[in-house]
Amino acid sequence: MKTKEWDAAGVGERDVTPESVFLNRKQFIAAAGLAAAGLLKPRWAAALGKFDADDTQTPLQDVTHYNNYYEFATDKYSPARLAEGFKTRPWTVKLDGLCKNPKTWDLDALLKKFPQEQRVYRFRCVEAWSMVVPWDGFPLSHLIKLADPLPKAKFVEFTTVADPKQMPGLSYPALDWPYREGLRLDEAMHPLTLAVTGLYGKPLPGQNGAPLRVIIPWKYGFKGAKSIVRIRFVETQPATAWNTAAPDEYGFYSNVNPRRDHPRWSQAKERRLGELFRRDTLMFNGYESQVASLYKGMDLLKYY
Numbered sequence: 001m002k003t004k005e006w007d008a009a010g011v012g013e014r015d016v017t018p019e020s021v022f023l024n025r026k027q028f029i030a031a032a033g034l035a036a037a038g039l040l041k042p043r044w045a046a047a048l049g050k051f052d053a054d055d056t057q058t059p060l061q062d063v064t065h066y067n068n069y070y071e072f073a074t075d076k077y078s079p080a081r082l083a084e085g086f087k088t089r090p091w092t093v094k095l096d097g098l099c100k101n102p103k104t105w106d107l108d109a110l111l112k113k114f115p116q117e118q119r120v121y122r123f124r125c126v127e128a129w130s131m132v133v134p135w136d137g138f139p140l141s142h143l144i145k146l147a148d149p150l151p152k153a154k155f156v157e158f159t160t161v162a163d164p165k166q167m168p169g170l171s172y173p174a175l176d177w178p179y180r181e182g183l184r185l186d187e188a189m190h191p192l193t194l195a196v197t198g199l200y201g202k203p204l205p206g207q208n209g210a211p212l213r214v215i216i217p218w219k220y221g222f223k224g225a226k227s228i229v230r231i232r233f234v235e236t237q238p239a240t241a242w243n244t245a246a247p248d249e250y251g252f253y254s255n256v257n258p259r260r261d262h263p264r265w266s267q268a269k270e271r272r273l274g275e276l277f278r279r280d281t282l283m284f285n286g287y288e289s290q291v292a293s294l295y296k297g298m299d300l301l302k303y304y
C-alpha cells in the first residue's frame with residue numbers, strides 16, 4: 001500500500017510567538033492606550049467568537065512551512081517553496097450536479113457576496129500531529145445555499161486543481177489525481193464547516209490551499225480539500241482520494257476519534273506543533289457537543 005500519510009512530526013519544538021502578538025512593545029503600549037481610551041479595538045484583543053478555540057495559536061511559520069500538499073510534493077517542507085508564485089487568479093469554482101442553480105463562478109464575484117470572518121480552530125491530521133489556526137473565510141453553507149441543492153442531493157464532492165505545469169507532484173502517482181474529497185450534505189451545511197480564503201488575516205498561501213479550501217475542524221485534516229475548482233452535489237457517497245488509496249486506513253467520514261486507531265498507529269494522542277509533550281486527542285477534536293448529533297445512531301467504529 002502506498003500511503004506516506006505518516007511522519008514522526010517532530011517539528012516546531014521551539015519557542016516562538018504566534019504572529020498575532022508580533023507587535024513591538026512600543027506599538028503595543030500605544031495601541032493599548034488607544035484601546036483603553038476606546039478608540040481602537042486591536043485584533044489581538046478581539047474577543048473570541050463562539051466558534052473559536054482558546055488554545056494557543058500555532059505560529060504562522062509552522063502553519064505555512066509544515067504542509068501536506070501532495071500535488072506539490074509528498075514531504076512537508078517543500079510545498080512552501082514549490083507553491084511560491086502559484087497562480088490563484090483568475091480562478092473559477094464550478095457549482096454543479098443536483099442543484100437548482102448550477103454555475104461557474106468567478107472567485108472574486110463569490111467573495112464579494114460573502115463577508116469574511118475569522119475562526120480559530122483546532123486542526124488534527126490523521127498522522128497524529130495537530131495545530132491551532134486562525135482561518136479567514138465564510139461558512140460553506142453560504143455557497144451551498146447559493147447553488148440550492150435538490151432534495152435528491154445527499155453528498156457534496158470537492159474537486160481540486162491539478163495543473164502539472166505548476167505542481168511537480170502530479171508527475172508521481174502518489175494519489176489518484178485530481179485530489180477529491182467529499183462530505184455528507186448535512187456535514188457540509190454545518191455552521192463549523194468553513195470555506196477558507198486566508199489565515200492569520202492574510203490571503204491563504206499556496207501551500208495551504210489558495211485561493212479556496214475547506215476546513216472541517218472535527219475531521220482529520222485530509223478531508224479539507226485545497227485549491228477547490230468544483231463543488232458537485234450528488235446522490236451517493238463520492239469516491240475520495242485517500243479513501244480510494246487505502247479504504248481501511250482512511251474512512252470517508254474520518255471524524256477525529258481517539259478510540260478508533262489507524263491500523264498502523266494509535267490515535268489516542270497527538271503532537272501539537274510547537275509543543276514537546278504529546279497531548280490527548282479529543283473526541284471529534286473537541287467539537288463533540290456541536291457535531292455529535294450528526295452521527296446519532298451510527299456506529300462510529302464501523303463508519304470511521
Ligand SMILES: Nc1nc2c(c(=O)[nH]1)N[C@H]1C(S)=C(S)[C@@H](COP(=O)(O)O)O[C@H]1N2
Nearest residue numbers: 067068069070125160179208221222224226
Ligand atoms: N488538494 C489537496 N488537498 C489537501 C491535501 C493534498 O495533498 N492535496 N492534503 C490534505 C492533508 S493530508 C492535510 S493534513 C491538510 C493539510 O493542510 P495544511 O497544509 O494547510 O496544514 O490538507 C489536506 N488537503
Ligand SMILES: [Mo]
Nearest residue numbers: 125126221222
Ligand atoms: Mo493529513
